[in-house]
Amino acid sequence: MANIVLSSLVLIALLHLCGGYKILVVFPVSSKSHNILGAGYVKHLLDAGHEVTFATPFPTNKTTDKYREVDLSKHIEFFDKTVGKTINLKAILNKETKPQVLGMLTQFVDMMWSMLEIENVVNFLGDPTQEFDAVIVEWLVTDAFAGIASLFNCPLIWSSSVEPHWLVLQLVHEPSNPSFNPNVFSTTSSKLPPYTFFERVTNLFSMAAFKAVIYFYLQPKETAMYEKFYKPLFAKRGRQLPPYEEVLYNGTFLLTNSHTSLSQPISVPPNVKEIGGYHIDPNTKPLPKNLQKIMDEAKHGVIYFSMGSNAKSKDWPESLKKEFMEVFGGLKQTVLWKFEEQLPNLPKNVHILEWAPQQSILAHPNMRLFITHGGLLSTTETVYFGVPTIVIPYGADQHVNALRAVNKGYAKMVDLSYEMAGEMKAAIEEMLTSTKYSEKVKELSKLFHDRPVPPGKELVHWVEHVVHTRGAPHLRSPALLLPWYQKMYFDLLALVVVALYVIKVVLKLLFRKGSAIVSITKKKTN
Numbered sequence: 001m002a003n004i005v006l007s008s009l010v011l012i013a014l015l016h017l018c019g020g021y022k023i024l025v026v027f028p029v030s031s032k033s034h035n036i037l038g039a040g041y042v043k044h045l046l047d048a049g050h051e052v053t054f055a056t057p058f059p060t061n062k063t064t065d066k067y068r069e070v071d072l073s074k075h076i077e078f079f080d081k082t083v084g085k086t087i088n089l090k091a092i093l094n095k096e097t098k099p100q101v102l103g104m105l106t107q108f109v110d111m112m113w114s115m116l117e118i119e120n121v122v123n124f125l126g127d128p129t130q131e132f133d134a135v136i137v138e139w140l141v142t143d144a145f146a147g148i149a150s151l152f153n154c155p156l157i158w159s160s161s162v163e164p165h166w167l168v169l170q171l172v173h174e175p176s177n178p179s180f181n182p183n184v185f186s187t188t189s190s191k192l193p194p195y196t197f198f199e200r201v202t203n204l205f206s207m208a209a210f211k212a213v214i215y216f217y218l219q220p221k222e223t224a225m226y227e228k229f230y231k232p233l234f235a236k237r238g239r240q241l242p243p244y245e246e247v248l249y250n251g252t253f254l255l256t257n258s259h260t261s262l263s264q265p266i267s268v269p270p271n272v273k274e275i276g277g278y279h280i281d282p283n284t285k286p287l288p289k290n291l292q293k294i295m296d297e298a299k300h301g302v303i304y305f306s307m308g309s310n311a312k313s314k315d316w317p318e319s320l321k322k323e324f325m326e327v328f329g330g331l332k333q334t335v336l337w338k339f340e341e342q343l344p345n346l347p348k349n350v351h352i353l354e355w356a357p358q359q360s361i362l363a364h365p366n367m368r369l370f371i372t373h374g375g376l377l378s379t380t381e382t383v384y385f386g387v388p389t390i391v392i393p394y395g396a397d398q399h400v401n402a403l404r405a406v407n408k409g410y411a412k413m414v415d416l417s418y419e420m421a422g423e424m425k426a427a428i429e430e431m432l433t434s435t436k437y438s439e440k441v442k443e444l445s446k447l448f449h450d451r452p453v454p455p456g457k458e459l460v461h462w463v464e465h466v467v468h469t470r471g472a473p474h475l476r477s478p479a480l481l482l483p484w485y486q487k488m489y490f491d492l493l494a495l496v497v498v499a500l501y502v503i504k505v506v507l508k509l510l511f512r513k514g515s516a517i518v519s520i521t522k523k524k525t526n
């Protein structure tokens with residue numbers, strides 16, 4: 001007995017000496033919500049005793065001997081000027097932005113690749129003393145960062161900030177079947193299957209079109225950039241550049257920021273796990289004293305209004321500010337409005353918060369309603385805490401999230417426009433009088449929490465599993481071993497077509513001979 005205790009003590013001490021694994025987390029998208037998702041990985045892995053390096057456009061500069069950062073902030077301005085511009089509240093209200101999908105994609109892909117030119121990044125990747133046990137990369141449209149894991153010669157773990165859709169699934173498995181899996185980029189994705197004939201066809205064609213863009217346009221472009229950027233880095237380590245295709249499909253695991261209570265069941269291989277909600281702190285932080293008091297004293301409940309971090313209050317038109325204020329002022333409920341500027345003549349029941357601890361607010365028992373832009377993090381948090389919503393989507397994936405919430409039955413949607421105040425008033429009244437929305441969201445919240453382990457624990461488990469099994473080859477999908485035409489039995493189809501053709505030709509010959517014989521015998525009898 002003493003022996004066992006002693007040896008386990010030694011083992012624990014050894015583990016501490018080793019300091020866990022060395023993990024690199026790369027979340028390159030210059031948007032606060034993506035950064036929150038990256039920071040979620042960092043927190044859980046640090047808490048589990050690992051050493052983490054975080055490549056992020058939003059560095060905290062609070063590094064320790066266990067936590068380091070690679071600063072990608074050079075790209076924030078660039079992002080705001082390009083992709084960020086298309087999700088600007090004012091521009092959308094004035095109908096100035098027209099989504100140009102291909103142009104935006106190209107810009108985005110170029111921007112992501114050019115991150116590999118940032119001096120810090122070049123120095124970091126070019127330093128042959130850097131070593132990691134695993135690299136976690138957020139996938140968004142581009143494959144630019146897949147090569148980092150190959151460079152460090154360690155397993156690559158993909159992270160998807162949304163559900164396991166076909167574009168990420170094809171990296172570790174195969175694209176999902178569009179007849180019953182929605183295409184993330186189409187509005188069908190807000191609907192649950194079964195789909196109508198038209199919806200199935202739309203799914204298929206939008207997927208095919210996107211695939212064509214990837215295959216004929218993006219992939220050749222990215223292959224060229226891969227060679228340009230990674231060749232010298234591999235050379236520095238005295239290694240040959242592996243082929244791009246090999247690097248791209250070498251991912252060992254995919255963790256997704258999703259849960260079926262928010263989307264729908266999707267069939268995936270065993271190396272894909274949904275960990276939606278991992279960014280939420282299970283120990284909700286206490287509210288600041290003044291806010292706690294306001295919420296405790298709200299006899300009729302609290303309405304919380306926030307349009308997320310990208311919709312700045314400076315972009316709100318004056319007329320809308322005034323009309324919203326009137327709508328809120330006419331309510332019995334206490335309204336917390338997250339806004340970066342104080343407004344004049346504030347009604348008594350309305351409080352402006354320049355900074356809002358959203359999770360702690362949503363957790364308060366007096367919460368009645370959340371008015372939100374429908375970003376995925378806010379959507380996840382509202383289901384986590386069981387608060388019904390009114391959604392005003394204005395860009396990115398928000399429309400799909402909003403439609404889903406409406407279809408699930410816990411939300412109403414209000415279209416963004418200069419005339420939205422009246423619609424908003426009616427929606428608030430409906431949400432406050434009917435109990436069906438809050439009943440529904442509480443039911444979904446139960447589903448969300450009903451898991452064998454909390455998502456943060458699951459995250460750590462699979463990252464560790466990947467490292468100590470050197471890339472979890474036993475979980476790898478066999479679908480990656482064969483080309484698409486074999487998977488779809490096109491080779492069989494080709495065989496059948498050839499066989500039918502041969503049969504046709506043979507029959508024709510026989511028939512000709514037959515008829516020749518017949519005609520000869522006919523002639524003879526004549």
Ligand SMILES: *[C@@H]1O[C@H](CO)[C@@H](O)[C@H](O)[C@H]1NC(C)=O
Pocket residue numbers: 149150151153154155156242246247250252470471472
């Ligand atoms: C493929 O992944 C394994 C581990 O998962 C890694 O050791 C290897 O370097 C990777 N190969 C390439 C070409 O990326």
